[in-house]
Amino acid sequence: MSNLDRKPATTLCGGRAGVSTGPVRDLLPAKDIPLGESTVVRRLLPSLGRRMVGAWCFVDHYGPDDIAGEPGMQVPPHPHMGLQTVSWLHDGEVLHRDSLGSLQTLRPGQLGVMTAGRAIAHSEESPRQHARLLHGAQLWVALPDAYRHTAPGWEHHPELPRITGGGLQATVILGRLDGASSPATTYTPIVGADLTLPSGTTACLPLEPDFEYAALSMSGEAEVDGVPLAPGALLYLGCGRSELPLRAEVDSALMLLGGEPFEEKILMWWNFVARTHEEIARAREDWMTGTRFGEVHGYHGPPLPAPVLPPVPLKPRGRAR
Template identity: 75%
Template structure:
């Protein structure tokens, strides 16, 4: 049974820098893919508007089907697909059909309602490595029309031993073409072994760093691939030291002011809204249909028979 949670609000955002190492939880995603779930976490539920972070791979899928996630619904959020190895075929109820490849941005805005599937193409690369992230939509925009964007030409920032690709938002003057609805940033930092750099940050943002590959010290904390460090706010720069060739995802944004109810694939504001969304998905209304996926769509889990209780940003 999937338990609903309430997250958001600013009262639990540290007023200055911190170093909280988040422990991942392994869960099966679809097909042969097992992910390391870092948000929501027992100790930290959001970083800015980022409310969900999965890291997966590197997986050897040469003789496996790879990622196979059947059609499922979303509302109240954006999904961000980010790959280092392999490719993912995206289909959605708008009729989108797009293969997302390494360092390309696949950005889906669910708005009021959308459904989609994700799968490794039939002829796929032998390795799969990437991250799946969600961005919560603020109340003023969460009922917007659904949309899908695919951006292959993303801006970069470079320094000695460091190459940064701006996925969403802005970093050091470079701005992604991806649509955002709140002040945030997502950037992929590639670091050469031995590199020491200090990355400029915005003090009114809170940040976290997810190690994608390699071994990196972030503000003096050693991060292995698949681990994430919550950094708090009040920072103007971030010290980085690459102990081996590798890459780090930097995620940040203004602390999300609203409290959210997040259950299964839905982000809402009340248990009644979540229950309505579940019923609409199960009876085939509102979320549309994904055409072309070879298999049945996902059924929603059963809602728990307990009232929702606010828990804020941290437990």
């Protein structure tokens, strides 16, 4: 998914300065962002309250939207570099195309991971014949310096490991949780999981004390460490936790995001993760001149033009709250 903001802010992230060394319960605000003709997403990372959670640097939650008779998600071809995109659905379908020639329809419970590495372009759209509801999350993972120039790639994982306990069911999307490991490629110590809590669930989920975590409410109203979360809310939990208490009076679903704090300082602008303003300026020029990122075939519409760069170059100064 793209950042479609025509005046995107340059976001300075990374480093340990803003990492909570102990458990906290910080509820982060969302910002509504239009995405295409009939979809509005709630942007939760980066935000004024938090820039990163582990290597997770971008989180959009969308739906559930009734798109019967509507085009649904329509994101034209656009570029990425220096990150991985993680696509996760609860309802609906999304058709992925990229400049590697990948063509894949993603459905609920199936994982799509795109490693941008040095450069890739892709589009995302609701198929012409699509389900009534569209509901999911799109997330980015920052690549560490040693891997950010790696070759681009696309992975589709229709089957993922699951764990159960106390009524809780968890699907391990990325990384490792409670002994179960996702088959998706990762480049930093990280975890992403989809949690299903039927009505009446009371459970404790084991965590890594060295990781920082956040919980994204997808549906229902689960309590996370005693904090009730409405759908679309993101609760930052900090570090130093060996377990996470969960409770649900109604059927609920959450996404758990975590990982070792990302020590490197990074620069995010539009759909790029880099280290310097010059890298971003060069990537923008390459996209606008049709070089480096390749071409997405099959999307009925022009590619997305890059916004204008800010006039004053900025440098990464670490993660900020």
